[in-house]
Ligand code: NAD
């Protein structure tokens with residue numbers, strides 16, 4: 561198997577690549593890592609892998625059609641795990657344009673590169689639970705309608721649409737996975753868990769949006785990586801979709817309390833701030849279809865969160881390097897106004 565992993569220097573890509581090469585998976589002859597190294601990509605995450613003869617890192621843009629097509633041909637790629645994306649909802653609310661380019665044009669460029677390619681086995685498109693929108697009750701199955709709320713989610717839903725279209729129109733062997741919120745090592749500290757852990761370690765405020773009762777469904781990134789390999793092994797029909805969830809639903813407020821307990825930090829670090837516009841109240845995936853094929857998550861949330869918190873505590877140099885320079889500007893832009901108007905007590909829903 562000759563695999564191309566896009567977004568390999570990001571959070572999920574890094575964990576997927578490291579786990580794949582460390583386990584010496586049968587059948588991996590080549591792993592080409594493609595990443596543009598945007599603000600979210602960090603080449604240092606892949607340190608140490610260069611000595612593995614199966615591994616090659618390429619800096620490049622997934623939306624660059626010619627580059628992507630040439631790479632796929634040159635490396636005789638037969639499997640693609642497509643993780644590259646613009647991924648932060650709050651940034652997409654400020655400007656959706658980079659999300660359209662990378663998430664939609666990028667996915668299209670990859671699909672074009674494999675269309676009609678003899679011997680090509682699988683294009684695995686890593687999508688998200690956010691395409692289903694907020695789920696008031698029950699759990700989204702793979703056939704639930706797509707109702708994206710944020711520009712980010714809209715771009716992912718559009719990319720899913722191109723995957724369906726290429727499967728139906730050209731028979732491209734492409735499948736979609738939709739996972740819930742991942743957590744674990746190497747996550748960029750703009751996302752809730754690494755942001756709150758690193759802020760708490762520095763004694764800084766933890767800005768909880770709205771009333772802090774939005775519910776997310778947490779999946780350890782190692783379980784996610786295993787699930788991706790499991791899906792690749794299924795040889796599913798073109799256009800199949802698989803939800804990936806460990807069914808670990810939790811309101812943000814309860815998660816924040818757990819983080820503070822693990823770090824032995826005071827509850828008064830929490831500040832309730834103005835809500836995210838269009839903030840989905842709850843995500844909940846039904847993973848029954850994948851489970852019926854034998855996949856099971858292995859990491860309990862208590863153990864996974866404790867290990868994750870310990871990882872950031874022990875890797876101060878990793879996140880301090882990120883939380884400087886342009887990150888500080890981003891943080892001020894996103895949070896200084898919000899924190900100035902914050903309160904110690906929860907707000908009413910939607911306030
Ligand atoms: P991330 O932001 O940590 O990493 C994204 C990576 O993509 C970065 O390394 C970045 O440099 C790279 N990239 C961005 N634009 C690129 C471009 N034009 N060309 C090449 N590389 C580019 O994101 P993540 O959390 O690792 O997410 C990976 C995938 O999983 C995304 O498709 C995301 O939508 C999906 N997803 C993530 C989560 C989650 O909780 N993290 C949940 C559901 C789905």
Ligand code: TDX
Pocket residue numbers: 647648649650687688689690740741742750751752753755767768769774775776812836
């Ligand atoms: O400062 C914050 N305060 C806060 O209350 C941040 C950054 C987040 N939140 C809330 C918003 C969400 O309810 O925490 C929850 C999680 O927020 P994020 O970490 O931004 O993740 P989310 O918006 O749920 O999206 C994530 O999961 C699905 C990823 O960023 C997406 O890429 C993925 O598709």
